[in-house]
Amino acid sequence: MxxxxxxxxxxxxxxxxxxxxxxxxTIRTGRANSNMLDRVMVNYYGAPTPVNQLAGIAVPEARMLTVTPYDKSSVDDVLKAIQQADLGVNPTSDGTMIRITVPQLxxxxxxxxxxxxxxxxxxxxxxxxxxxxxxxxxxxxxxxxxxxxxxxxxxxxxxxxxxxxxxxxxxxxxxxxxxxxxxxx
Structure with missing residues (x-):
């Protein structure tokens, strides 16, 4: 016992x-890390869904993340969720992919x-x-x-x-x- x-x-x-x-x-360092987005929840068809379940996240450069939603119609929702997550980053979208440049701290x-x-x-x-x-x-x-x-x-x-x-x-x-x-x- x-x-x-x-x-x-x-x-x-x-x-x-x-x-x-x-x-x-999830705490930022000076480098891009896909774990930064772990806490980001997207309102996807009325249900809060983690961004990593809705999109592919890649780190093409040391200070950049790319987020490619599997469903192209959800790009704006994902972009909005990242902006509202208060990560200290400013994501941009080209309609199919979201790019996040991680600024120097x-x-x-x-x-x-x-x-x-x-x-x-x-x-x-x-x-x-x-x-x-x-x-x-x-x-x-x-x-x-x-x-x-x-x-x-x-x-x-x-x-x-x-x-x-x-x-x-x-x-x-x-x-x-x-x-x-x-x-x-």
Whole structure:
């Protein structure tokens, strides 16, 4: 039973790391990246649909994205959604394809993006700590029910803490790497 609690905690912490990586991928750096458009939702026939399901996204140059909708009649809808997504880019359309030129980031804007990345890192740390708390509460409940001894509780609690420390260090490393990526010109 206690092993399954540890396994479950490890799985949940891994999902928090995966979520952090997805969130950080949407934060702009000085280069074009198709993940920038992951959060863009297009109103397609009345249903909000992710742009990457409606169009092919390519990176032909380091600072340019091209978005080619599969349905040519949805070009204007996709263009409008990208403009409203507040990505700091100005897309242009030629009727069949949308081109997005990624402007060079200013020092001030880079620092804002670093703050956003750090905020996402803190959110991930909070999620990890919540998983730790849930696991420890479950272990304490088992000890109270007589299924664990006090020594076993202490041992498993130490394992949960080691797991937490490992994942928090990974979050710090991921955020440091993203910060370097954002700040490089």
């Amino acid at each position: 206690s092993e399954s609690i540890l396994k479950d905690a490890k799985q949940k912490m891994g999902k928090s790391l995966d979520n952090l990586n997805r969130e950080l991928a 200013t020092e001030e804007r880079r620092k804002e993006f670093v703050k956003d990345a750090r905020k996402e890192g803190e959110n991930a740390k909070v999620a990890i700590r919540n998983v730790r708390r849930e696991a420890n509460d479950e272990l304490k409940r088992l000890e109270k029910d007589g299924e664990l001894t006090e020594d076993d509780l202490r041992s498993y609690s130490d394992d949960v803490q080691q797991l937490t420390d490992k994942h928090i260090n990974e979050i710090d490393a991921i955020c440091d790497e993203k910060e370097k990526d954002i700040m490089s010109v």
